[in-house]
Amino acid sequence: MGDSQYSFSLTTFSPSGKLVQIEHALTAVGSGQTSLGIKAANGVVIATEKKLPSILVDETSVQKIQCLTPNIGVVYSGMGPDFRVLVRKSRKQAEQYHRLYKEPIPVTQLVRETAAVMQEFTQSGGVRPFGVSLLVAGYDDNGPQLYQLDPSGSYFSWKASAMGKNVSNAKTFLEKRYTDDMELDDAVHTAILTLKEGFEGQISGKNIEIGIIGTDKKFWVLTPAEIDDYLAEVE
Amino acid sequence: MVGKNCFAIASDRRLGVQLQTIATDFQRISKIHDRVFLGLSGLATDAQTLYQRLVFRHKLYQLREERDMKPETFANLVSALLYEKRFGPYFCQPVIAGLGDEDKPFICTMDSIGAKELAKDFVVAGTASESLYGACESMFKEDMEPEELFETVSQALLSSVDRDCLSGWGGHVYVVTPTEVKERILKGRMD
Numbered sequence: 001m002g003d004s005q006y007s008f009s010l011t012t013f014s015p016s017g018k019l020v021q022i023e024h025a026l027t028a029v030g031s032g033q034t035s036l037g038i039k040a041a042n043g044v045v046i047a048t049e050k051k052l053p054s055i056l057v058d059e060t061s062v063q064k065i066q067c068l069t070p071n072i073g074v075v076y077s078g079m080g081p082d083f084r085v086l087v088r089k090s091r092k093q094a095e096q097y098h099r100l101y102k103e104p105i106p107v108t109q110l111v112r113e114t115a116a117v118m119q120e121f122t123q124s125g126g127v128r129p130f131g132v133s134l135l136v137a138g139y140d141d142n143g144p145q146l147y148q149l150d151p152s153g154s155y156f157s158w159k160a161s162a163m164g165k166n167v168s169n170a171k172t173f174l175e176k177r178y179t180d181d182m183e184l185d186d187a188v189h190t191a192i193l194t195l196k197e198g199f200e201g202q203i204s205g206k207n208i209e210i211g212i213i214g215t216d217k218k219f220w221v222l223t224p225a226e227i228d229d230y231l232a233e234v235e
Numbered sequence: 236m237v238g239k240n241c242f243a244i245a246s247d248r249r250l251g252v253q254l255q256t257i258a259t260d261f262q263r264i265s266k267i268h269d270r271v272f273l274g275l276s277g278l279a280t281d282a283q284t285l286y287q288r289l290v291f292r293h294k295l296y297q298l299r300e301e302r303d304m305k306p307e308t309f310a311n312l313v314s315a316l317l318y319e320k321r322f323g324p325y326f327c328q329p330v331i332a333g334l335g336d337e338d339k340p341f342i343c344t345m346d347s348i349g350a351k352e353l354a355k356d357f358v359v360a361g362t363a364s365e366s367l368y369g370a371c372e373s374m375f376k377e378d379m380e381p382e383e384l385f386e387t388v389s390q391a392l393l394s395s396v397d398r399d400c401l402s403g404w405g406g407h408v409y410v411v412t413p414t415e416v417k418e419r420i421l422k423g424r425m426d
Contacts, residue, residue: 102311106300 011123021129022122025151028131029163032077034198035064036162036170037135038191039146043184043214044137046075046146047191049164049199050209065211065221069094071139072107073211073219077164078132078151086130090114107138111147111155119153133163139213166198173197184214192234204228236357236371236391238384238410242340244272244332245388245408247363247396248420250279259404259425267293268303269416270334272409273313276361277327277347285325288316306333306341310351317349324348328360338413363399370395385410385419393423 010021035048048064064080067073068090076083093113097105114134121127134149148163149155160178162170177190188210196203205224213219222230236243250261264274265286273289275282292312296304304312310331317325324347335341344358345351352358356375359367370391379387388408396402406421 100312100315101304101308103305103308109300112299 010128011125019122019152022152025129025131026133029078029133029151030165030167032079032132032164034162034164034166034170034195035075035077035135036160036174036191036194037075037137037146037148037158038160038174038178038182038187039137039144039158040182040184040187041180042144043139043187043212044144044146045184045187045191045210045212046073046135046137047188047195047208047210048075048077049195050207052207059206063209063221065209067211067219067221068110068136069104069138069219071104071213071217071219072110072136073138073213073221074134074136075209075211076132076134079130082130082132083134086114086117086132086134089117104140106140106142107136107145107147108142110138111136111149115149115153115155117153118149118151122152135161135163137211137213137219139215139217139219144213162194169198170194184212188212188230189234192230196234203231205231236375236384236388237340237342237355238379238381240334240338240340241381241384241410241412242332242334242342243381243384243388243408243410244274244330245392245406246274246276246361247392247402247404247406249402249404251401253401256404262407264407264409265290266416267309267333268297270411271304271306271309272332272411273309274330274332274360275327276330278325281325281327285313285316285327285329289313292316306331306335309333310341310343310345314345314349314351317345317347321348330358330360332411334411334413362401363395366395366398367391381410381412381417385417389419389421393421397424 014020033049033051037046050064052059065075066087094105094110118130122129129151136147138145146158147155148158148161160174173194195208205227210222210227244264246263248260250258267273293304313329326347330344332342342358343351343353344360357371374387374391392406404425405423408419410417
């Protein structure tokens with residue numbers, strides 16, 4: 001197609017109606033480490049592979065799952081530095097909301113504002129889109145929620161979703177295993193099994209990360225010891 | 236003033252410039268939505284502008300969040316807006332009254348730069364505020380039903396504005412319960 005002639009500038013549409021840079025950004029996401037999220041009846045779980053480039057890296061210093069507010073957490077697939085920038089901006093927006101209304105920000109509002117930031121970077125001069133897709137998990141007055149945000153700035157609410165390297169296998173697995181009345185513990189087990197599907201090497205508490213939020217509305221990242229407990233249950 | 240699962244918000248009806256009375260039917264209390272009412276005393280132009288800004292913010296909030304603002308949230312918004320103008324303030328004192336979660340009544344007032352004052356029983360604002368404090372303090376009872384609350388608020392309002400030459404020309408009382416809003420106009424000393 002004549003698409004390649006239009007791939008130099010982000011802000012120019014190609015004849016087929018696509019913004020080629022965003023397609024490339026999605027490719028960057030697709031080659032990132034697998035991450036997934038599952039919404040249960042009483043909470044949400046998000047998980048990701050934590051493959052470090054060498055055994056010399058101190059894995060306790062790397063945290064791929066971050067919390068944006070006490071009741072909202074996020075995980076990504078793609079470029080780590082871009083993720084850090086988005087986390088910083090989202091946290092600031094959540095705090096600004098709280099300063100104005102003295103209320104914790106609803107998940108939908110935070111997702112919408114973060115998506116607006118991602119969209120800005122697809123329509124400004126001299127910038128490139130973010131090379132990450134985010135999975136935002138939160139629990140507010142509307143119950144447990146899971147959203148996926150793409151580099152284009154579009155977002156969707158999912159019952160279960162996966163992104164990154166093994167996305168098609170993971171999604172097929174999730175489609176088969178997902179039930180609407182799943183409890184949080186079942187969801188954690190399903191998440192681990194889904195990660196195991198495409199995992200190269202031995203899975204353990206040290207090379208995956210899991211974050212959960214339940215009816216207590218507190219998002220927290222499981223310690224490697226807790227992950228090992230769940231792994232033992234799954235075996 | 237707070238009652239049992241209800242609240243009342245009242246104001247006088249005079250609009251004046253020092254000794255000259257401009258209007259005797261001035262609306263000082265406005266509805267933000269069915270469960271939150273705002274009374275603004277002080278400079279009329281600032282009261283109008285502030286009201287317009289708040290309605291604007293609330294409408295956007297309703298569109299984005301698909302729900303009404305809780306009274307506590309609204310009070311915080313008013314406080315933030317007033318403090319934005321810290322060094323060139325709006326010359327008005329808001330009184331905010333609403334029904335929050337589980338129909339619990341919420342009232343608060345603040346000064347012109349946004350210092351919130353929450354109270355469990357009553358809040359007052361305006362030129363007759365000192366008289367109002369005294370009248371409300373002596374007439375207030377806990378857990379009044381809507382009808383009794385109306386009587387109490389009306390008596391407190393009329394007796395206080397009678398002692399203030401800049402307030403008067405009747406009263407406007409709203410009694411709000413979870414199911415209905417009753418608006419009544421009082422006839423007092425018309426001077």
